[in-house]
Amino acid sequence: MIPKSEAELSWRDINAGGIVIEAGSASQYRTGAWRSRRPVIDQEKCTRCGLCYIYCPEGSIVHDKDGHFDVDLYYCKGCGICAEECAPRSIRMEEEEG
Amino acid sequence: MSRVGMEVSVAIGEAVRLCDVDVVAAYPITPQTHIVEHIADLVANSKLEAAFIPVESEHSALSSCLGASAAGARTFTATAGQGLELMHEVVYVASSMQLPVVMAVANRALSSPLSVWGDHSDVMAVRDTGWIQIFTENGQEVVDQVICAFRIAEDQRVLLPVMIHLDGFHLSHMIEPIDLPEKEEVEGFLPPYRYPNPLDPARPVSMGCFAPPVIYPEMKKAQEEHLRASKAIILECWEEFYRSSGRRYQPVETYHTDGARTLLLLMGSFAETAMAAVDEMEGIGVVRIRLWRPFPFEELYDAVKDADTLIVLDRAISFGGPGGPVASEVRAALFGKEKRPRIASIISGLGGRDISIENFKEIIRRGVAMANEGIEASEIMGVRE
Numbered sequence: 437m438i439p440k441s442e443a444e445l446s447w448r449d450i451n452a453g454g455i456v457i458e459a460g461s462a463s464q465y466r467t468g469a470w471r472s473r474r475p476v477i478d479q480e481k482c483t484r485c486g487l488c489y490i491y492c493p494e495g496s497i498v499h500d501k502d503g504h505f506d507v508d509l510y511y512c513k514g515c516g517i518c519a520e521e522c523a524p525r526s527i528r529m530e531e532e533e534g
Numbered sequence: 535m536s537r538v539g540m541e542v543s544v545a546i547g548e549a550v551r552l553c554d555v556d557v558v559a560a561y562p563i564t565p566q567t568h569i570v571e572h573i574a575d576l577v578a579n580s581k582l583e584a585a586f587i588p589v590e591s592e593h594s595a596l597s598s599c600l601g602a603s604a605a606g607a608r609t610f611t612a613t614a615g616q617g618l619e620l621m622h623e624v625v626y627v628a629s630s631m632q633l634p635v636v637m638a639v640a641n642r643a644l645s646s647p648l649s650v651w652g653d654h655s656d657v658m659a660v661r662d663t664g665w666i667q668i669f670t671e672n673g674q675e676v677v678d679q680v681i682c683a684f685r686i687a688e689d690q691r692v693l694l695p696v697m698i699h700l701d702g703f704h705l706s707h708m709i710e711p712i713d714l715p716e717k718e719e720v721e722g723f724l725p726p727y728r729y730p731n732p733l734d735p736a737r738p739v740s741m742g743c744f745a746p747p748v749i750y751p752e753m754k755k756a757q758e759e760h761l762r763a764s765k766a767i768i769l770e771c772w773e774e775f776y777r778s779s780g781r782r783y784q785p786v787e788t789y790h791t792d793g794a795r796t797l798l799l800l801m802g803s804f805a806e807t808a809m810a811a812v813d814e815m816e817g818i819g820v821v822r823i824r825l826w827r828p829f830p831f832e833e834l835y836d837a838v839k840d841a842d843t844l845i846v847l848d849r850a851i852s853f854g855g856p857g858g859p860v861a862s863e864v865r866a867a868l869f870g871k872e873k874r875p876r877i878a879s880i881i882s883g884l885g886g887r888d889i890s891i892e893n894f895k896e897i898i899r900r901g902v903a904m905a906n907e908g909i910e911a912s913e914i915m916g917v918r919e
Contacts, residue, residue: 442748442749443748443749445749445752446752447751447752447753447755447756447759448756449752450752450753450756451731452632452693452730452731452760453630453631453632453633453693453741454630454631454632454741454742454743454745454753455631455731455739455740455741456739456740456741456743457731457739458740459738459739459740460738460740461740461743462740462743462744465744
């Protein structure tokens with residue numbers, strides 16, 4: 437809930453009702469830590485169709501200025517939906533190390 | 535102030551009007567009482583300027599109350615029995631989010647078999663939900679405690695939801711003489727509600743966040759410490775109420791306990807019959823727990839420490855457990871004390887079954903015998919064998 441320093445907080449530091457005064461703090465939560473497999477995009481095979489961007493339930497596919505799609509590994513939970521939906525089969529799931 | 539005869543449920547509605555609530559959300563049909571029916575009338579007739587939201591279930595009723603309270607609205611709801619069960623998930627959320635909703639609960643038995651009548655089964659199912667919980671015995675007490683509940687709940691040092699328990703039918707549907715205070719008196723006693731960080735688009739905050747294991751235990755310890763600390767402010771409120779009304783409320787109430795060797799302990803409106811019963815007996819006192827949560831450990835010990843026998847009457851069963859739920863708590867509270875009474879646990883008055891003065895005398899006689907024989911298991915009395 438209080439992403440940067442939650443491991444250091446005492447119970448005495450908790451705001452009434454657990455309210456987080458800083459809005460939008462969920463964006464700091466690294467859901468990527470949950471991932472056991474990561475999507476890897478083969479940019480040669482990718483047709484820039486954007487299906488991965490549309491299907492990603494976490495908004496973790498980013499679209500750069502040149503029209504390339506890439507994965508934001510800070511948030512990507514490794515669900516594999518992008519690889520499943522990719523029409524030209526240009527996304528493969530690789531095991532995370534460690 | 536004038537004394538008027540009215541149904542207790544209607545009197546609660548009048549107390550809610552005097553407290554000038556902003557939002558009432560309630561499921562309007564069974565197992566609802568006349569509490570919200572009367573509030574709906576007050577709103578429809580412009581006697582109370584509030585939003586009345588007739589929602590589709592009790593789960594939604596309390597959820598709506600949480601949203602309103604978080605936005606800074608003084609919020610009330612009422613339910614009973616099955617309705618409280620259907621609310622259950624949100625009952626925990628209210629206290630964890632520290633939203634000071636006030637809720638009247640007309641205590642009722644639970645299905646199955648279907649029973650709309652009164653007992654404390656519904657209370658025991660929400661015992662550990664983190665709300666401040668207060669028991670009442672008559673209509674005047676309910677009115678007084680509803681007014682006090684808003685002040686306690688909304689105190690900036692508390693900010694916790696408060697449940698006011700009243701026995702279904704045996705109290706909720708009685709017509710009793712009620713002293714209703716004047717609006718100005720209530721305004722003088724109850725400051726305006728100010729939630730410290732309300733929902734406000736100009737100052738966004740996050741409420742009810744996700745908490746992984748790295749922070750959840752800290753949040754629960756904070757909640758527990760906070761509920762326990764609220765007792766001092768509850769006592770302060772009741773003292774202030776006594777100064778303005780002349781009616782004194784205490785976490786544990788006693789009747790003829792001085793010098794009594796045998797005490798009967800119970801909660802709720804049946805205590806009035808119990809007191810009438812001990813008036814016809816010698817050397818028996820009555821102890822009533824008013825403040826069910828946070829539990830009044832010191833006051834309970836002070837009230838019972840000099841007695842030989844303490845008979846605890848429960849109107850609920852902890853099925854397959856250590857006995858009546860109140861008896862278990864009282865045993866736990868006194869465990870380890872060098873000087874303490876022997877405890878007998880009796881369960882009676884389930885599903886609206888009356889306990890008469892004669893029944894109370896039988897309960898007391900049986901309780902004394904159980905204590906003398908060292909019987910620790912609960913006994914269910916007043917059922918056909």
